[in-house]
Amino acid sequence: xxxxxxxxxxxxxxxxxxxxxxxxxxxxxxxxxxxxxxxxxxxxxxxxxxxxxxxxxxxxxxxxxxxxxxxxxxxxxxxxxxxxxxxxxxxxxxxxxxxxxxxxxxxxxxxxxxxxxxxxxxxxxxxxxxxxxxxxxxxxxxxxxxxxxxxxxxxxxxxxxxxxxxxxxxxxxxxxxxxxxxxxxxxxxxxxxxxxxxxxxxxxxxxxxxxxxxxxxxxxxxxxxxxxxxxxxxxxxxxxxxxxxxxxxxxxxxxxxxxxxxxxxxxxxxxxxxxxxxxxxxxxxxxxxxxxxxxxxxxxxxxxxxxxxxxxxxxxxxxxxxxxxxxxxxxxxxxxxxxxxxxxxxxxxxxxxxxxxxxxxxxxxxxxxxxxxxxxxxxxxxxxxxxxxxxxxxxxxxxxx
Amino acid sequence: xxxxxxxxxxxxxxxxxxxxxxxxxxxxxxxxxxxxxxxxxxxxxxxxxxxxxxxxxxxxxxxxxxxxxxxxxxxxxxxxxxxxxxxxxxxxxxxxxxxxxxxxxxxxxxxxxxxxxxxxxxxxxxxxxxxxxxxxxxxxxxxxxxxxxxxxxxxxxxxxxxxxxxxxxxxxxxxxxxxxxxxxxxxxxxxxxxxxxxxxxxxxxxxxxxxxxxxxxxxxxxxxxxxxxxxxxxxxxxxxxxxxxxxxxxxxxxxxxxxxxxxxxxxxxxxxxxxxxxxxxxxxxxxxxxxxxxxxxxxxxxxxxxxxxxxxxxxxxxxxxxxxxxxxxxxxxxxxxxxxxxxxxxxxxxxxxxxxxxxxxxxxxxxxxxxxxxxxx
Numbered sequence: 105x106x107x108x109x110x111x112x113x114x115x116x117x118x119x120x121x122x123x124x125x126x127x128x129x130x131x132x133x134x135x136x137x138x139x140x141x142x143x144x145x146x147x148x149x150x151x152x153x154x155x156x157x158x159x160x161x162x163x164x165x166x167x168x169x170x171x172x173x174x175x176x177x178x179x180x181x182x183x184x185x186x187x188x189x190x191x192x193x194x195x196x197x198x199x200x201x202x203x204x205x206x207x208x209x210x211x212x213x214x215x216x217x218x219x220x221x222x223x224x225x226x227x228x229x230x231x232x233x234x235x236x237x238x239x240x241x242x243x244x245x246x247x248x249x250x251x252x253x254x255x256x257x258x259x260x261x262x263x264x265x266x267x268x269x270x271x272x273x274x275x276x277x278x279x280x281x282x283x284x285x286x287x288x289x290x291x292x293x294x295x296x297x298x299x300x301x302x303x304x305x306x307x308x309x310x311x312x313x314x315x316x317x318x319x320x321x322x323x324x325x326x327x328x329x330x331x332x333x334x335x336x337x338x339x340x341x342x343x344x345x346x347x348x349x350x351x352x353x354x355x356x357x358x359x360x361x362x363x364x365x366x367x368x369x370x371x372x373x374x375x376x377x378x379x380x381x382x383x384x385x386x387x388x389x390x391x392x393x394x395x396x397x398x399x400x401x402x403x404x405x406x407x408x409x410x411x412x413x414x415x416x417x418x419x420x421x422x423x424x425x426x427x428x429x430x431x432x433x434x435x436x437x438x439x440x441x442x443x444x445x446x447x448x449x450x451x452x453x454x455x456x457x458x459x460x461x462x463x464x465x466x467x468x469x470x471x472x473x474x475x476x477x478x479x480x481x482x483x484x485x486x487x488x489x490x491x492x493x494x495x496x497x498x499x500x501x502x503x504x505x
Numbered sequence: 506x507x508x509x510x511x512x513x514x515x516x517x518x519x520x521x522x523x524x525x526x527x528x529x530x531x532x533x534x535x536x537x538x539x540x541x542x543x544x545x546x547x548x549x550x551x552x553x554x555x556x557x558x559x560x561x562x563x564x565x566x567x568x569x570x571x572x573x574x575x576x577x578x579x580x581x582x583x584x585x586x587x588x589x590x591x592x593x594x595x596x597x598x599x600x601x602x603x604x605x606x607x608x609x610x611x612x613x614x615x616x617x618x619x620x621x622x623x624x625x626x627x628x629x630x631x632x633x634x635x636x637x638x639x640x641x642x643x644x645x646x647x648x649x650x651x652x653x654x655x656x657x658x659x660x661x662x663x664x665x666x667x668x669x670x671x672x673x674x675x676x677x678x679x680x681x682x683x684x685x686x687x688x689x690x691x692x693x694x695x696x697x698x699x700x701x702x703x704x705x706x707x708x709x710x711x712x713x714x715x716x717x718x719x720x721x722x723x724x725x726x727x728x729x730x731x732x733x734x735x736x737x738x739x740x741x742x743x744x745x746x747x748x749x750x751x752x753x754x755x756x757x758x759x760x761x762x763x764x765x766x767x768x769x770x771x772x773x774x775x776x777x778x779x780x781x782x783x784x785x786x787x788x789x790x791x792x793x794x795x796x797x798x799x800x801x802x803x804x805x806x807x808x809x810x811x812x813x814x815x816x817x818x819x820x821x822x823x824x825x826x827x828x829x830x831x832x833x834x835x836x837x838x839x840x841x842x843x844x845x846x847x848x849x850x851x852x853x854x855x856x857x858x859x860x861x862x863x864x865x866x867x868x869x870x871x872x873x874x875x876x877x878x879x880x881x882x
Binding site for chain 2: 105107108109178371378379389390394395399402404406407410413418434435488490496499500503
């Protein structure tokens with residue numbers, strides 16, 4: 105029977121995270137509106153990861169034997185919303201490990217792989233940081249077009265090729281790598297496999313790619329005769345596409361809660377700013393255009409919240425969501441964009457100021473949102489790919505590409 | 506947290522859908538567009554026999570004592586199919602406040618009639634500005650002997666031509682706030698000095714100007730307390746906003762279903778137009794709108810059903826529905842092309858009904874203002 109209340113556990117968790125944020129974040133802390141991966145202040149972020157791990161929050165949804173505490177998906181959703189609301193860094197440790205490597209290893213990995221890697225991720229230590237090798241120069245939205253090759257040689261595989269847009273590769277200890285193991289297949293989705301690669305292996309080269317605002321988030325990663333033991337193959341050889349789709353579903357699931365948290369904070373700050381800023385003899389908040397714009401954001405934020413919880417509910421019912429993650433991603437991206445655009449309309453010229461300047465308003469968050477949203481909306485599937493998924497798998501329209 | 510309906514609710518939905526598909530095909534909807542009454546009295550009686558009128562009434566007044574969510578489900582199906590007639594006016598706008606604020610005499614007198622399908626009601630709030638603000642309530646009320654005498658005019662009153670009773674919002678005094686001094690009267694629409702004139706609209710629904718030229722109403726026909734009527738108006742607008750939203754949600758789903766079926770069948774350039782991404786992305790956006798309305802509706806309705814209505818959630822739902830229903834209909838016509846622009850196509854039935862729905866129980870501006878206040882602005 106329908107019930108939209110949060111449970112006591114979720115409410116207590118929300119309160120716990122608020123206290124944690126107040127105690128642990130320095131007073132002049134500049135939040136990142138991006139899901140991290142940049143590691144602007146690496147030491148600080150890892151120290152926060154460790155603290156989150158000590159509280160049992162970092163991988164709260166995992167079973168206890170792998171370092172989690174078996175939290176429900178609703179608790180996890182609330183956790184992600186609150187982490188993003190307070191802008192607590194370090195919670196994702198470069199995203200990959202916590203968000204999809206761990207959950208995928210639990211589904212498809214060997215017990216040996218789980219024993220080795222899951223506790224590392226759960227510890228919040230540097231050795232638990234992962235990157236993900238998916239995109240290649242000729243495999244963006246057409247992901248199945250990957251050409252990085254793994255060839256079996258005795259008990260090992262030899263990997264050659266190049267990955268690009270690899271977030272956090274410069275900090276990662278491990279790579280969750282998609283490669284082609286069989287080039288002679290009728291459909292290019294077949295013949296793909298996933299390997300766990302030690303980033304310290306000989307033959308791995310990481311080059312930074314600076315994004316358009318000069319930050320080092322992405323990398324290109326070259327694999328030159330990198331030798332990987334066969335025990336690092338995940339699941340079955342040539343069945344990788346299935347695991348990849350599952351990993352993307354895990355990745356997309358958390359987009360709505362995190363976008364919701366970030367935007368709820370931005371909306372609150374914008375409302376405060378509008379109330380405190382005088383213009384033409386009255387607070388900006390009395391301007392009907394600004395009232396309507398903020399109301400618009402608030403309405404769609406409610407939508408995003410319901411979408412996030414509805415997806416959690418579907419999964420908690422044991423159902424496999426088909427299109428909901430794509431729906432949530434489109435909505436979350438759209439709202440991040442609107443937050444950046446509306447925020448700039450309200451802050452005016454101050455929206456362009458760097459976060460650490462004395463002229464910055466609301467900690468430069470609108471600048472950060474404006475710079476960040478286009479990148480975020482490409483990651484894990486572009487808006488166009490997500491809409492294709494909705495059209496094909498929810499509405500039953502013919503495949504269009 | 507739980508998004509599911511009960512088995513009984515699923516059954517209610519299915520039986521409502523079946524009934525409407527059988528009894529109210531689109532040919533009937535078109536017929537009612539031109540019909541003088543605007544509804545089919547025989548269908549109205551059948552609906553009463555199914556228990557739809559008294560669905561949420563207490564049993565002692567001939568009702569089924571079902572919950573608010575059940576009414577929402579019923580109205581989603583009415584919206585999906587398009588059911589012409591005074592159900593919304595009678596039940597959402599009048600019966601619900603009667604149950605909540607009526608004296609025991611009023612309830613005993615009026616509710617069983619409504620439940621049996623023997624009485625039609627409507628609600629008269631808007632005046633010249635056409636907007637639902639307390640400051641716009643100007644209809645004068647004078648005490649003459651033991652009677653209250655109403656003088657003034659109400660606009661966009663739905664189904665007034667077939668209504669037996671009209672719940673009229675009048676000004677009985679002035680106070681510090683415009684909300685003070687407002688009183689609700691139950692007026693018998695058959696009394697002399699009530700004049701009903703049609704306002705022709707695009708929706709095929711029935712809206713009217715109702716003039717009260719010295720209409721006497723007895724003391725026992727006041728609903729609630731004298732001077733405190735705005736609280737009741739708020740009660741009505743909140744529930745009516747959610748129930749109108751339910752209709753809109755059902756309609757949005759119907760329009761999406763029709764458009765997505767058409768996209769699979771219509772061949773151009775030797776393939777279904779639904780294989781083109783330009784059409785797919787339109788439809789994907791329509792689906793997101795449909796589900797946005799649906800979940801905001803269910804959240805708001807759930808709040809009411811457990812006795813804690815949230816103005817924030819209600820206004821979020823209605824404001825979203827106002828914009829989404831219009832957007833979905835516009836995109837649906839665009840995806841269909843010229844065929845949807847014809848009298849014979851069903852999309853137009855929905856397209857034309859967008860306007861009535863947008864303004865019923867609060868336009869977008871009103872509901873966004875509730876959100877702005879909720880944000881502390």
